[in-house]
Amino acid sequence: MPASGRLVFTVTRNGSKLGRHALAFRRVEDGLEVDVEARFVWKLGFVTLFRYALKGREVWRAGRLESAAFRTDNNSAPARLRLERIAEGLKVEGSARHPYVAPPDWLVATHWNRRQLERPMINPQDGAVLRYVATDLGQAQAPGGAMARHWRLAGENALELWYDSAGLWTGLRARAFDGSQIEYRPGT
Numbered sequence: 625m626p627a628s629g630r631l632v633f634t635v636t637r638n639g640s641k642l643g644r645h646a647l648a649f650r651r652v653e654d655g656l657e658v659d660v661e662a663r664f665v666w667k668l669g670f671v672t673l674f675r676y677a678l679k680g681r682e683v684w685r686a687g688r689l690e691s692a693a694f695r696t697d698n699n700s701a702p703a704r705l706r707l708e709r710i711a712e713g714l715k716v717e718g719s720a721r722h723p724y725v726a727p728p729d730w731l732v733a734t735h736w737n738r739r740q741l742e743r744p745m746i747n748p749q750d751g752a753v754l755r756y757v758a759t760d761l762g763q764a765q766a767p768g769g770a771m772a773r774h775w776r777l778a779g780e781n782a783l784e785l786w787y788d789s790a791g792l793w794t795g796l797r798a799r800a801f802d803g804s805q806i807e808y809r810p811g812t
Contacts, residue, residue, distance in 0.1 A: 625649045625651075626649065629648060629649045629650065630647065630648050630649070631646070631647040631736060631792070631793060631810075632645075632646045632647075632810070632811065632812055633645040633646070633795075633796070633808040633809060633810060633811070634808075634809050634810075634812065635662070635664060635806065635807070635808055635809075636806070636807050636809065637664075637666060637800065637804050637806055638804045638805055639805075642664045642665070642666060642806070643663045643665060643676070644662070644663055644812070645660075645661070645662040646660075646661050646662075647659065647660050647661075647736050654685050654686065655683065655684045655685035655686060655687075655690070656683075657681060657682070657684070658681065658682040658736065659680075659681050660678065660679070660680050660681070660694070660734050660748070661677075661678065661679045662676065662677070662679075663676070663677050663678075664677075674699050675697070675699055675700070676696075676697070676698055676699065677696065678694060678695075678696045678697075678748065678749060679694065679695055679696075680692060680693055680694030680748055681693055681694075682732055682734065688709070688728075689707075689709070689731055690708070690709045691707060691708045691709065692705060692706070692707040692732050692746075692748070693705065693706050693707070694732075694748040696748075696749040696750070698749065702719070703718070703719045703720070703749045703750040704718060704719050704750070704751075705717070705718040705719075705732070705747070705748055705749065705751045706718070706751075707732065707746065707751070709728070710725070712728075713725045713727050713728040713730075714726040714727070714728060714730055714746070716746055716751045717751060718746075718747070718749075718750045718751015718752065719751065720747065720749075720750035720751050720752040721750075721751060721752060726746060726753070727743070729743060730744055730745065730746055731746070732746050733745035733746065733747055733754050734748055735785060735796065736792075736793045738787045738791050738793070741756075741758040741775055741777070741785075742758070744756075754779070754780070754781075755779055755780075756778060757777070757778045757779060758775055758776070758777050759775065759776045759777075759778065760774075760775055761774040761775065761776055762774060764786070766786035766795030767786075767795040767796070767797060767808060767809045768794070768795055768810050768811070770786075770788065770794055770795075770810070772787055772789075772794045772795065773786065773787045773788070773789075774786050775787070781798070782798070783796060783797065783798035784796065784797040784798070794810060795807070795808055795810070796808035
């Protein structure tokens with residue numbers, strides 16, 4: 625968890641501002657709540673070509689993910705995820721598939737927790753299972769200029785992530801559906 629209680633990224637598409645992605649961390653008596661919000665708008669002049677909004681919360685108790693709820697508007701296509709811990713693991717209900725029970729150590733792919741790289745992840749948009757092969761590429765310059773540990777995630781919708789020496793998420797790079805380059809840089 626960052627000392628400020630917040631992680632904020634400016635998101636760009638091919639170098640032009642697309643939007644913002646913010647996470648707010650709040651300690652509660654026996655755990656942590658993480659609020660996540662992302663908003664992107666891609667325009668050509670006065671015409672909106674793409675709009676995306678994701679909002680949700682993760683609830684952690686004693687270092688374990690206990691529940692999560694997310695709503696997404698992906699260019700006017702709504703999606704959702706609801707997750708709760710049960711005796712058998714994590715009960716996942718999302719708009720991408722029928723409810724299922726994930727192993728108890730899986731995490732939601734909100735990227736702030738580097739432990740997610742060690743196992744399949746749950747897509748916060750719709751509950752789909754994301755399977756990546758994570759490769760540690762060593763220290764490298766993250767988007768925004770800071771040196772950090774660089775990871776490549778190979779699989780469907782491949783991406784790159786950076787984490788600083790304290791394990792804080794510091795950057796992301798990916799290709800969008802149209803082949804454009806998306807980058808997350810720390811800042812407002």
